[in-house]
Amino acid sequence: MPESKALLQAIQAVDVPPVTLMEVCGTHTMAIAKAGLKPLLAPKVTLLSGPGCPVCVTPARDIDACLTLSARPDVILTSYGDMLRVPGSARGDSLLKRRALGADVRMVYSPMDAVEVARENPCKKIVFLGVGFETTAPGTAIAVQTAKESGVKNFYLLPMLKRLEPALRALAASADFAVDGLLCPGHVASILGENGFQYVARSLRLPAVIAGFETEDVLLAVYRLLLQIREGAPALENAYPRAVQREGNTLAMATVETVFTPCDSLWRGMGMIPQSGLALKEDYAAFDAIKALDVCFEEEKPSACRCGDVIRGALPPEKCPLFGVCTPEDPIGPCMVSGEGACAARYKYGGSV
Amino acid sequence: MNDVITMDHGSGGKKSASLVQEIFLPAFANDALNALGDGAVLEGGANLVMSTDSFVIAPRFFPGGDIGKLAVCGTVNDVCMAGGAPKYLSLGMILEEGLPLDELRSVAASIAKAANEANVQIVTGDTKVVERGKGDGLYINTAGIGFLRHPGLSRERMREGDAVIVSGFVGDHGAAVMLARAELGIKSSLCSDCAPLTAMCASLAACGEAVRVLRDPTRGGVATALNEFVEDTPLCIELTEDAIPIRAETQAGCDLLGLDPLYCANEGKLVAVVDKEKAEEALAAIRRAPYGENAAVIGTVSARSPGHVLLLTRAQGTRMLSKLTGAELPRIC
Numbered sequence: 001m002p003e004s005k006a007l008l009q010a011i012q013a014v015d016v017p018p019v020t021l022m023e024v025c026g027t028h029t030m031a032i033a034k035a036g037l038k039p040l041l042a043p044k045v046t047l048l049s050g051p052g053c054p055v056c057v058t059p060a061r062d063i064d065a066c067l068t069l070s071a072r073p074d075v076i077l078t079s080y081g082d083m084l085r086v087p088g089s090a091r092g093d094s095l096l097k098r099r100a101l102g103a104d105v106r107m108v109y110s111p112m113d114a115v116e117v118a119r120e121n122p123c124k125k126i127v128f129l130g131v132g133f134e135t136t137a138p139g140t141a142i143a144v145q146t147a148k149e150s151g152v153k154n155f156y157l158l159p160m161l162k163r164l165e166p167a168l169r170a171l172a173a174s175a176d177f178a179v180d181g182l183l184c185p186g187h188v189a190s191i192l193g194e195n196g197f198q199y200v201a202r203s204l205r206l207p208a209v210i211a212g213f214e215t216e217d218v219l220l221a222v223y224r225l226l227l228q229i230r231e232g233a234p235a236l237e238n239a240y241p242r243a244v245q246r247e248g249n250t251l252a253m254a255t256v257e258t259v260f261t262p263c264d265s266l267w268r269g270m271g272m273i274p275q276s277g278l279a280l281k282e283d284y285a286a287f288d289a290i291k292a293l294d295v296c297f298e299e300e301k302p303s304a305c306r307c308g309d310v311i312r313g314a315l316p317p318e319k320c321p322l323f324g325v326c327t328p329e330d331p332i333g334p335c336m337v338s339g340e341g342a343c344a345a346r347y348k349y350g351g352s353v
Numbered sequence: 354m355n356d357v358i359t360m361d362h363g364s365g366g367k368k369s370a371s372l373v374q375e376i377f378l379p380a381f382a383n384d385a386l387n388a389l390g391d392g393a394v395l396e397g398g399a400n401l402v403m404s405t406d407s408f409v410i411a412p413r414f415f416p417g418g419d420i421g422k423l424a425v426c427g428t429v430n431d432v433c434m435a436g437g438a439p440k441y442l443s444l445g446m447i448l449e450e451g452l453p454l455d456e457l458r459s460v461a462a463s464i465a466k467a468a469n470e471a472n473v474q475i476v477t478g479d480t481k482v483v484e485r486g487k488g489d490g491l492y493i494n495t496a497g498i499g500f501l502r503h504p505g506l507s508r509e510r511m512r513e514g515d516a517v518i519v520s521g522f523v524g525d526h527g528a529a530v531m532l533a534r535a536e537l538g539i540k541s542s543l544c545s546d547c548a549p550l551t552a553m554c555a556s557l558a559a560c561g562e563a564v565r566v567l568r569d570p571t572r573g574g575v576a577t578a579l580n581e582f583v584e585d586t587p588l589c590i591e592l593t594e595d596a597i598p599i600r601a602e603t604q605a606g607c608d609l610l611g612l613d614p615l616y617c618a619n620e621g622k623l624v625a626v627v628d629k630e631k632a633e634e635a636l637a638a639i640r641r642a643p644y645g646e647n648a649a650v651i652g653t654v655s656a657r658s659p660g661h662v663l664l665l666t667r668a669q670g671t672r673m674l675s676k677l678t679g680a681e682l683p684r685i686c
Contacts, residue, residue: 004667004668004669005668005669008668008669033672034613034666034672035666035667035668035670035672036664036666036668036670036671036672037668037670038670039670039671040668040669040670081611085361096359096360096361097357097359099359099360100357100358100359100360101357109535109610215666215667215668219668327678328678329361329367329368329678347675348673348675348678349672349673349674349675350661350672350673350675
């Protein structure tokens with residue numbers, strides 16, 4: 001692969017007017033911030049963060065439901081680390097805080113670890129907070145299957161998984177969407193394959209390049225997007241062939257289909273999007289925490305936090321009125337919490353200096 | 354909600370600093386403490402250097418070390434960073450009911466070995482036992498006393514143009530412990546860098562006043578330690594990403610867990626700010642000493658962005674490197 005210096009020169013040499021590109025993956029957001037790419041690409045290329053950070057797209061009412069669950073003495077909550085610091089609708093109230101006050105909240109690296117916690121604690125109900133996109137859905141599905149097959153009856157999933165395609169379609173259809181091309185997420189594409197992203201070019205008529213996560217991967221994808229924009233011919237290109245195949249991971253997709261079925265889902269800042277979530281199928285309904293533990297979701301409360309607009313790429317993080325009041329130490333919105341959040345990236349790594 | 358201690362308060366980042374600033378400094382303020390160095394220089398017949406540290410690490414045994422070795426190296430290195438030649442250690446142990454005696458023996462042996470290498474004696478100690486469930490197996494506190502050998506080390510003496518040196522590969526301890534803790538079933542050659550820096554600091558002391566300030570970048574990592582050098586000063590530290598020594602397996606382990614080696618703890622490294630005229634000499638002094646063979650100049654002190662640490666990335670971008678803001682939590686995907 002060419003070096004970043006050569007790629008940057010090539011990008012500057014493409015004859016196009018200034019463009020706005022969106023990266024739809026939190027890992028891309030962090031890779032771009034860590035390499036300090038934004039100032040190097042400006043003013044020719046503006047990079048916006050899209051709805052690709054799993055924590056950021058989770059609505060506050062879902063976090064509130066998790067916090068309520070954590071207060072039940074018969075429940076052990078298990079979660080990926082990212083989720084622990086996200087505040088619900090009350091500032092300062094997070095799973096980390098609840099744990100300090102006595103709730104049994106445990107960080108796990110995999111949903112399979114949560115099944116293990118269930119085996120070790122037969123008198124407790126173990127709830128795994130199932131967040132993430134197509135990348136985490138297969139592992140979550142396998143955990144549920146494992147619990148069923150091995151008779152672990154005290155494991156429950158709180159399904160908050162999201163599907164990217166309906167959200168991207170909704171985003172592209174919104175009135176203030178002004179993006180010239182998409183950097184497609186390499187991790188999700190390693191599951192869904194090139195085929196899973198063809199709709200971006202064919203149906204949304206947007207230039208699209210599947211990108212890896214090294215600095216050079218990102219720059220190469222930006223370069224290829226510029227070429228597509230110059231030619232006026234949107235297409236899907238795979239600039240991450242070392243991980244992404246045409247068909248994707250068919251075994252992983254089949255496992256997800258066995259366990260889950262698409263359902264309507266609420267996104268932070270984007271509202272209810274049809275078929276954008278995953279619910280447990282009837283065969284696995286016994287593992288659904290919502291049903292088994294009577295989880296209630298309140299109405300989403302209004303907030304001055306504009307994470308929703310940040311997630312849609314409609315507002316740069318530093319333009320949010322809470323930016324700076326909301327900090328990684330005392331966050332208000334999820335974009336400031338998650339390691340992948342656009343606000344955290346901006347706050348942590350700064351802009352051009 | 355009631356304010357309570359959360360894990361973030363133990364991270365070594367901003368929340369830890371707020372505990373010191375809001376609770377401990379107002380309660381105990383004195384000149385020696387207010388300097389907030391890794392150890393305090395005290396007045397007496399000969400000037401003494403003193404430091405203390407507590408060790409609550411899980412797991413207690415990790416690749417490259419254990420809680421005992423850590424308890425010696427942590428305090429010894431703090432005394433070294435304040436310019437002291439460490440001499441005496443106290444050892445306070447809090448044992449949880451049920452701790453296997455074999456494990457305690459093994460930790461004691463490890464303490465003895467590390468103390469021997471660091472040339473310090475355990476001269477006083479205390480043991481308490483708490484009921485099962487009231488502790489996490491074994492906690493250790495050590496306090497160390499040394500004689501001042503390298504006077505005048507202070508961030509106040511940093512100047513524009515000074516060189517920033519790190520004594521070797523960055524982030525190994527944090528990455529090794531996090532990987533061990535994650536129980537991912539991954540075989541890794543990654544080891545903690547836990548080691549006493551007594552000999553390295555003795556070697557550096559020959560550079561005298563050219564060495565402005567030293568710090569061992571433990572919790573919060575190199576990024577946080579360097580921020581502490583420049584915060585509230587008119588100075589800035591500019592680092593070159595390419596120059597920072599990071600092992601490929603540390604980087605890979607961090608990538609896997611969603612961590613950044615620059616924020617991972619080190620237990621056998623120092624960062625030094627040195628007069629640029631003597632930078633090569635200081636670098637050679639570090640490299641000659643045990644554990645210093647991979648030392649490198651990683652940046653310079655400037656006035657470009659006062660109070661900040663900047664990183665010149667491989668892609669030639671520039672970004673801010675802030676302090677760690679809470680305990681590092683692994684990412685989702």
